[in-house]
Amino acid sequence: MHHELEKLFGxxxxxxxxxxxxxxxxxxxLMLADDMACNHRNPKPATVFSHKNMELNVYGDDVEVxxxxxxxxxxxxxxxxxxxLPASTPRSxxxxxxxxxxxxxxxxxxxxxxxxxxxxxxEITNVELAxxxxxxxxxxxxxxxxxxxxxxxxxSMYERFYSPNIMxxxxxxxxxxxxxxxxxxxxxxxxxxxxxxxxxxxxxxxHPASQSNMNDLFKVCPKSQCVSTPGHxxxxxxxxxxxxxxxxxxxxxxxxxxxxxxxxxxxxxxxxTEM
Amino acid sequence: MGLLSDPxxxxxxxxxxxxxxxxxxVMCYIVGITWFLGLAFxxxxxxxxxxxxxxxxxxxxxxxxxxxxxxxxxxxxSGHRKKVGGLPVDWLGKTMKSRGLEVxxxxxxxxxxxxxxxxERYMVKGTNVYGILRAPRAPRTESILLSATCSExxxxxxxxxxxxxxxxxxxxxxxxxxxxxxxxxxxxxxxxEAWLEAYHDVNMTGIQSSPMQGRAxxxxxxxxxxxxxxxxxxxxxVVEGLNGQLPNLDLVNLFYAFCQKIGMLCTIQGKLQRxxxxxxxxxxxxxxxxxxxxxxxxxxxxxxxxxxFLRYHVEAVTLRGIxxxxxxxxxxxxxGKLIEGMFRKLNxxxxxxxxxxxxxxxxxxxxxxxIGYYMPxxxxxxxxxxxxxxxxxxxxxxxxxxxxxxxxxxxxSMLSLATPIFICHxxxxxxxxxxxxxxDMATQHFPVSETEAVVFTAIxxxxxxxxxxxxxxxxxxxxxxxxxxxxxTLISSVPCCAPWLYSAD
Numbered sequence: 001m002h003h004e005l006e007k008l009f010g011x012x013x014x015x016x017x018x019x020x021x022x023x024x025x026x027x028x029x030l031m032l033a034d035d036m037a038c039n040h041r042n043p044k045p046a047t048v049f050s051h052k053n054m055e056l057n058v059y060g061d062d063v064e065v066x067x068x069x070x071x072x073x074x075x076x077x078x079x080x081x082x083x084x085l086p087a088s089t090p091r092s093x094x095x096x097x098x099x100x101x102x103x104x105x106x107x108x109x110x111x112x113x114x115x116x117x118x119x120x121x122x123e124i125t126n127v128e129l130a131x132x133x134x135x136x137x138x139x140x141x142x143x144x145x146x147x148x149x150x151x152x153x154x155x156s157m158y159e160r161f162y163s164p165n166i167m168x169x170x171x172x173x174x175x176x177x178x179x180x181x182x183x184x185x186x187x188x189x190x191x192x193x194x195x196x197x198x199x200x201x202x203x204x205x206x207h208p209a210s211q212s213n214m215n216d217l218f219k220v221c222p223k224s225q226c227v228s229t230p231g232h233x234x235x236x237x238x239x240x241x242x243x244x245x246x247x248x249x250x251x252x253x254x255x256x257x258x259x260x261x262x263x264x265x266x267x268x269x270x271x272x273t274e275m
Numbered sequence: 276m277g278l279l280s281d282p283x284x285x286x287x288x289x290x291x292x293x294x295x296x297x298x299x300x301v302m303c304y305i306v307g308i309t310w311f312l313g314l315a316f317x318x319x320x321x322x323x324x325x326x327x328x329x330x331x332x333x334x335x336x337x338x339x340x341x342x343x344x345x346x347x348x349x350x351x352x353s354g355h356r357k358k359v360g361g362l363p364v365d366w367l368g369k370t371m372k373s374r375g376l377e378v379x380x381x382x383x384x385x386x387x388x389x390x391x392x393x394x395e396r397y398m399v400k401g402t403n404v405y406g407i408l409r410a411p412r413a414p415r416t417e418s419i420l421l422s423a424t425c426s427e428x429x430x431x432x433x434x435x436x437x438x439x440x441x442x443x444x445x446x447x448x449x450x451x452x453x454x455x456x457x458x459x460x461x462x463x464x465x466x467x468e469a470w471l472e473a474y475h476d477v478n479m480t481g482i483q484s485s486p487m488q489g490r491a492x493x494x495x496x497x498x499x500x501x502x503x504x505x506x507x508x509x510x511x512x513v514v515e516g517l518n519g520q521l522p523n524l525d526l527v528n529l530f531y532a533f534c535q536k537i538g539m540l541c542t543i544q545g546k547l548q549r550x551x552x553x554x555x556x557x558x559x560x561x562x563x564x565x566x567x568x569x570x571x572x573x574x575x576x577x578x579x580x581x582x583x584f585l586r587y588h589v590e591a592v593t594l595r596g597i598x599x600x601x602x603x604x605x606x607x608x609x610x611g612k613l614i615e616g617m618f619r620k621l622n623x624x625x626x627x628x629x630x631x632x633x634x635x636x637x638x639x640x641x642x643x644x645x646i647g648y649y650m651p652x653x654x655x656x657x658x659x660x661x662x663x664x665x666x667x668x669x670x671x672x673x674x675x676x677x678x679x680x681x682x683x684x685x686x687x688s689m690l691s692l693a694t695p696i697f698i699c700h701x702x703x704x705x706x707x708x709x710x711x712x713x714x715d716m717a718t719q720h721f722p723v724s725e726t727e728a729v730v731f732t733a734i735x736x737x738x739x740x741x742x743x744x745x746x747x748x749x750x751x752x753x754x755x756x757x758x759x760x761x762x763x764t765l766i767s768s769v770p771c772c773a774p775w776l777y778s779a780d
Contacts, residue, residue, distance in 0.1 A: 040450070041452045043449060185334060185336035186336055189334070
């Protein structure tokens with residue numbers, strides 16, 4: 001499971017590369033089923049490296065795990081998505097999205113045709129996921145949703161989506177396995193999967209002002225590098241993929257309009273003045 | 276109607292069983308024997324594979340290079356051992372402590388049922404010394420064990436030396452998730468049994484031992500080392516344990532995987548692997564290896580110290596270094612690397628060994644025969660008993676009708692049935708208790724040693740028993756005994772089949 005966790009941290013580190021962005025860490029919900037950084041067998045405790053040259057510690061200081069260990073269940077995942085959490089759940093464990101939010105969902109692990117494995121004892125199916133996304137759409141919990149999955153036969157997971165404004169990427173087609181990148185003999189496991197490794201490499205070049213669009217993202221990790229064929233789905237998305245910026249989903253870039261006129265704000269005044 | 280409820284078909288079946296009984300039995304016997312012999316033929320066997328996910332590959336970097344340190348420890352050990360005349364407890368304790376282990380000692384003693392032939396003593400006393408390497412960050416719930424026995428003479432010094440060198444190397448690593456116990460036991464199996472009984476807090480064999488001071492949690496796996504030379508030419512793995520119990524096949528697969536990775540020559544039953552399975556010498560080599568394993572299991576003796584662990588559900592193997600006249604020798608560093616690799620993989624275990632087979636036969640290190648394949652051969656042999664029982668049953672149910680017009684015989688009475696059973700049990704009790712009870716008297720009055728006295732008493736009981744059937748035949752006569760004997764044979768053969776039927780599923 002080690003390399004799966006690497007991939008999650010890959011995205012966290014991506015935020016490290018964008019110091020100028022206002023990454024609001026409350027809006028990252030991280031679910032990790034296995035704790036590799038603090039595993040007794042880790043020769044470098046509290047670190048998870050993406051490459052055996054140990055340059056990039058993806059389990060950096062600002063990684064906060066919201067759901068760990070046995071809390072990572074299909075039920076909890078769907079509750080986070082749909083917002084049906086008990087009232088006592090802290091804000092860090094909630095998605096806190098509204099109809100103006102763009103949501104990025106990244107999933108990785110062992111999977112097959114139509115399912116992803118959680119915790120050795122249960123699975124989430126593509127039908128469940130599609131229904132969860134529809135519930136989110138009905139409740140206006142997202143504006144646009146980008147779904148990235150890195151498992152074996154990952155493309156099967158986005159086959160059943162039917163809600164609008166969803167774009168999906170997967171590391172392999174149905175019938176293909178997603179492969180891991182390289183082993184580290186010091187630990188004895190593979191560190192990262194291929195798709196995530198090359199995706200991370202690609203994203204490290206993205207900065208808040210980058211104009212790269214989704215078509216560039218679709219080109220990440222061709223078959224020559226990934227051995228499996230990455231796939232994507234854009235038919236539910238209303239905009240054209242080449243007009244969708246990558247920073248719409250990564251980097252928490254907010255649209256800012258500059259105005260030269262002033263506004264007078266009166267205390268206890270509920271009326272809005274004209275701009 | 277069903278096959279057995281339709282009287283016509285039933286009669287046809289029973290006729291078949293009674294008429295063809297002997298040919299069927301002979302055929303079953305031949306099929307059983309041929310099946311078993313055919314198991315060693317390579318296309319009928321399966322290649323071994325790692326079933327446990329946690330130990331999937333040998334992907335680990337072995338960094339042990341302290342073979343010369345191991346040799347110097349072994350020289351010191353042998354020197355101190357000669358000085359003390361047994362296990363040098365103080366030196367061993369001091370060395371382990373200086374390497375950073377928690378050291379504990381355990382003394383044990385046992386009165387032997389027969390005096391030891393070489394030393395003519397009734398009591399065996401000894402000390403076990405063990406050091407525990409605590410895992411730096413893990414809870415102390417699980418452990419793995421490495422042991423080397425301090426056997427008679429000057430054997431196994433290099434094993435103790437390697438154990439100490441590995442202990443000092445392992446102590447410097449932080450990736451251990453289980454405690455590691457390094458055990459040096461005295462008097463081979465007696466010391467090992469004393470340690471195991473005290474560790475698990477049971478008393479099965481009546482060994483008195485001092486209370487165990489330090490424990491390290493449930494033992495997940497154990498490896499016992501036997502090395503008596505500075506360099507080895509091949510490494511042998513011994514699997515047969517007490518009462519023929521075997522460790523999980525994954526442990527043997529782990530050993531073989533690392534043998535291949537390091538390039539060491541590995542053997543089983545002391546025999547190397549051959550590639551020519553389609554020739555007669557190749558086939559007889561595999562058959563020989565497999566039958567040796569069957570023989571060693573049937574003897575019930577543990578073939579190494581590991582054999583005693585299996586009773587406590589701890590998977591264990593013994594690794595024996597062999598130094599023959601081959602040219603290419605492997606030094607202690609290579610052996611240490613192999614053991615280091617095995618231990619690093621054992622470290623990854625999250626659960627006890629349970630994925631692979633517990634009952635198997637090994638015609639070679641890469642091929643195995645699981646119980647599902649060798650049990651049918653035995654069931655064919657048991658089928659003979661069942662056929663005989665069926666035949667007797669059919670005859671018994673037929674005979675009363677035949678003898679209707681003759682004088683009514685009382686039939687088998689309770690007395691005629693109970694008497695042989697009673698005599699059998701009496702003989703059994705005599706065989707069980709008399710040899711040991713009468714051994715004292717026998718050695719006093721007859722010029723025999725204790726072990727010979729036991730054997731002679733048993734022979735005497737057998738000779739007396741030879742007269743028995745003759746006597747009972749004379750005491751109880753009549754035609755009823757004919758039926759009675761058939762009935763006897765029937766009810767004694769059925770319990771023999773029952774365990775095999777249960778185990779066949």
